[in-house]
Amino acid sequence: MSIVDSGSPPLGGASPSQPLAGESLDPARSRCRLALTRAWAVIFEVLVPIRCALCGAHGRHPVCAPCARAMEALPLISRTMRAAVPSGACTLYALGAYDGALRAGILNLKFRNCEAAARTLGRLLGRKLPPVPWVVVPVPLHACRLRERGYNQAEAIAEGIVEGCTASGSHLRHALVRVLSTDAQSSLPLRRRQANVRGAFAVRGDVRLNPARPVLLVDDVVTTGSTIAACSRVLRAAGTTTVTAAALAIRL
Ligand SMILES: [Zn+2]
Numbered sequence: 001m002s003i004v005d006s007g008s009p010p011l012g013g014a015s016p017s018q019p020l021a022g023e024s025l026d027p028a029r030s031r032c033r034l035a036l037t038r039a040w041a042v043i044f045e046v047l048v049p050i051r052c053a054l055c056g057a058h059g060r061h062p063v064c065a066p067c068a069r070a071m072e073a074l075p076l077i078s079r080t081m082r083a084a085v086p087s088g089a090c091t092l093y094a095l096g097a098y099d100g101a102l103r104a105g106i107l108n109l110k111f112r113n114c115e116a117a118a119r120t121l122g123r124l125l126g127r128k129l130p131p132v133p134w135v136v137v138p139v140p141l142h143a144c145r146l147r148e149r150g151y152n153q154a155e156a157i158a159e160g161i162v163e164g165c166t167a168s169g170s171h172l173r174h175a176l177v178r179v180l181s182t183d184a185q186s187s188l189p190l191r192r193r194q195a196n197v198r199g200a201f202a203v204r205g206d207v208r209l210n211p212a213r214p215v216l217l218v219d220d221v222v223t224t225g226s227t228i229a230a231c232s233r234v235l236r237a238a239g240t241t242t243v244t245a246a247a248l249a250i251r252l
Pocket residue numbers: 052053054055056057063064065066067068
């Protein structure tokens with residue numbers, strides 16, 4: 001089956017009220033199960049406080065209210081990445097500079113299980129983006145790193161962006177695959193990063209991109225733009241005419 005970008009509803013997957021494969025179709029039983037799940041989530045939230053991914057404060061939200069307000073107050077960063085992107089310029093939007101609490105939060109997304117915080121920060125970024133019905137495509141992790149980390153932080157950020165953006169976009173979460181297991185970009189000097197990701201990405205064979213729809217390529221942090229350039233190259237080769245990038249942070 002092909003994955004076709006046809007303006008599908010955001011955040012694919014069954015809604016909580018829809019039975020999953022193999023589940024009972026008994027509506028009363030489904031409602032009861034849903035109510036129990038929600039009740040357990042509330043009890044768990046009260047009994048086991050979580051820590052804000054940005055400042056570490058204990059509370060009930062993955063990003064505490066003061067940190068969320070601070071992120072909301074940041075002016076959206078917009079940069080044109082001419083040198084890094086082949087076949088034309090690419091606009092990069094970022095929530096903020098890679099510094100302070102935002103930097104600490106992004107490190108937590110990479111090295112701790114902070115999927116909910118990634119989604120929250122993505123939502124904050126999505127609210128600031130121009131209201132374009134993007135096809136939101138996250139930068140993929142290699143399968144080995146995905147197994148180690150348990151989730152792709154760019155995918156969680158992309159989910160949040162679709163939730164936060166006022167235009168009705170779609171999340172094509174598996175459009176790209178990382179075919180080479182490369183060194184972490186953050187572990188390399190700047191001059192070696194472009195070569196490190198050369199040939200590392202591909203568009204999945206069963207994905208058909210609609211050239212008329214703009215792609216929003218999502219990563220957690222952008223430094224040299226080498227990863228964005230490598231992904232942009234394969235997306236354009238697959239028919240996309242407009243690629244814009246979004247990240248939680250940019251190294252200025
Ligand atoms: Zn906080």
